[in-house]
Amino acid sequence: MIVEPNKNKSGKNRCVINDARDELIGLWSGSNPGEARKLLARGAGVLTRITHGQELQRPVKVLEDLVFSLKKSPSSSCFAAASLIEELLNHHKDLLFSHISDKECSAGICFFCFQENIPPCQRACPAGIDIPGFMTQTGRGEFQDAVEIISENNPFPYVCGMICPAPCEDACLRNLFDEPVFIRPLKAVAAKGAANSKGYPEPYTAPLTGKKVAVIGAGPAGLSASFYLAKKGHEPVVFESEDEPGGMLRYGIPEFRLSREILNSDISWITSHGVKIHTKERKKEIGKLFKEGFDAVFLATGVHLSRKIPFKGNDLAHVLSGVDFLKKVNKGENPVVGPDVVVVGGGNVAVDVAMAALRQGGKNVHMVCLENSEEMPASFHELRAATMEGVVVHNSWGPFEAKKDHTFESIFCKRVFDENQRFAPVFDDTRHMTLKADHLIIAAGQAADLSYLETENEIDTTTGLIWVDKYSHATDREGVFAGGDVVTGPNIAVEAVKAGKEAAIAIDEWLQQQQDKSESLSRSSLSPVSHPLLPNTQAGFSNTKPRLSNFYTRHLSHSTGSTHSANFADSTGFTDSSQPLRVTATHRMEEKRAVLLEQNPDVRKKNFFPVEFELDPEIAAAEAGRCLRCDICIGCGLCQFVCSEMGVDAIKLVKSGTGRFVISDFKNISDKCISCGACGEVCPTGAITLVQEELLKRTEFTGTVMCENILLKCSKCGTPLMPGKYYDFMENNYCSKSGCNESLRLCYSCTRQESADKEKRYFI
């Protein structure tokens, strides 16, 4: 079974230590200021250190001390916390030790965010783009570097900046207290900025290997695969049956969403890496390709056929297929529809069809879809654009009958999915709705044209799609790989990019193995290889991870850096993406999500110019400043616990659903912070740094100054001492007891001198 550690929080796998931590955090957050709260904070901090794999010199003693002091406290929550930790010490000692010394969690929950410091947006992005990294570079105006970072995982920076539904924005941790960072258009800003200044990054490829790979289909999957194959030094040749490359990007997405210049510029950059594209080339038999000298084949033919939905009259002449309609529009064949058009379907394709229908003669365009408004798969901003243009959406209606008199009858759908989230619509026979429909366009369901695989017995196509191994993207026929819509069914472009990229890595590995095999064959007898594709197929996730890791590592190497890396980012012109942007706290906290201006809906519904204007680079930079840099901050919460343990409680974080802590309130910090430096000391990744400059002590969180305090001076020699706020805090809370605060005004060498002077009088 494949264990995906980040997903099983609610499932069967639980880690006792992590649970204890959660409970302790709960107790801590419910407590009132005072000694008990400090102790609970310490407990939460210690357990966090254990679950995040940090060094403790004497962990058992630390825990025992903690239990001892918790038990002394009269508070009931302290007692509960003490028994929690005692239970760990008494009954789960083995688990505790495996966590502390081996940094291993049998449930696979702990250490995850620390080892794989991948921020939520990057995790949500199917292609796995280093989103904070590229946004930082975009904000700096280093557009070429930003494109370089994007292209490590996605060769379509400009295209995805226009059309990606941006699953990353749903995962953005700003959602917890604000709107997410507007990630999607920043890619377009980076790509446009690069194209207008230094150009896209220079094509770089590994030394040529002499291996040829045939790629069938020049859609996003095929082009991505060939891009990364070319980067690895292979020679990809793409065969495309249409006139021009781009696949669904060109023939499925209308021009008003993605202009052809943008698509062409991304494709020409891909071809500049040595990718050859043969257009107007019919799909060949795979056997023939191998005979022609190709070493491997990648199938990315997509889903270009419309699936027929069963309802009465679905074969009438005025019932059109959505895919064919869009293809005709995009080829410039100018099909005329309307004036009354009904589009069946609730996905992004249906929205595109509806908007295209408006531009092709439709006056009254209605969308009819089975799902209710929450279940609808279309992305919100596209749907909004369509409704603004006058498209009427009818949720929860299913197709019933298309009649010859150009009317369309639909039936009310009570429920689309059953308890197991499987598609099982239930209709209400009593409720019907009739709409006028000169044309009925069916934009629900697409199918793959697999006729070219008919002679192939080895490749499994029983489901109507090509079956491949989940990780290697290999079909059952050796040397043949597949990916994109033809494997997954209709899906978003960036999923196809992911498939292409992963397949390229797998093909590269496979070619390497073939090479090794033939070399060792010629030398000596060969021991049989059990599975030619994956050397370590037994254990799932952890073994497939290294394959992707080379794409991730570059921008993650900073995460283990020292705590006190000063802010030399801007002063010396050092511009690595790991150096966060310098942003003020007010900006980071209060700046609202950027707004993308659109053409006036009444005007745009008659033309094919882009619906959305592009984001201004300055606004884009401001938007990039809203990013909280979750790649540097891992959200462990140690800073908040230590701040509470100090009795200051300046840092207050918001907890996300996955247990991450997110900084949201900079104002509370600057009001209460005494610049003690505890947060910077405990921060394991260097997200919080302390900078001392002459008489100022600054606490910074990934490029934002959270708090600035003036330091006191030694009353004798003038050496900077502690911040004034800190002095007051200490004097009020501690020094009244010890009564030796006169030495507080002196630096330690002056104190020593004074004390030695006193002693001299007696002894020498």
Add this chain to the structure above:
Amino acid sequence: MEKVLVVDPEKCTGCRLCEQVCSVWHEKVVNPYRARIKVVKWEMEGKVLPMVCRQCDDAPCMEVCPMGAISKDSETGVVAIDYDRCIGCRMCVSICPFGAMSYDFAGNKVIKCDLCDGDPQCVRFCDAGAIRFEDKAIVNEDTRRKAARQAMDALN
């Protein structure tokens, strides 16, 4: 049995070997700045006084530490820093009335004498015998006699 460092300034030659061995023992480098013991000199008067941590019973550093990171070992009497808890705020450094603690900028931590786990290197290497490692009871006796002698001198 609690033992402490006893300094005899009259015997000290001011060679500062103690500072060097201290830094070597603790930090593996010869760097008097990173030593726990400091020799204070009055060059014009020709006087020297090695300053060491007193391992106070009611230590101000221990009192003032907001994290409770400093504690006194009941057996050995060492006032020790728990670096797991220390946050480097340097309050203890500021408050020590003897200036016996200092901040090690190279290692980013506060440092104080820990009696080298019961074998103080300054004592071992002091050829002049200016620093002794002795039982607290004996020290008290010595101090008393010394004070009495001074009082007698003053009276006479």
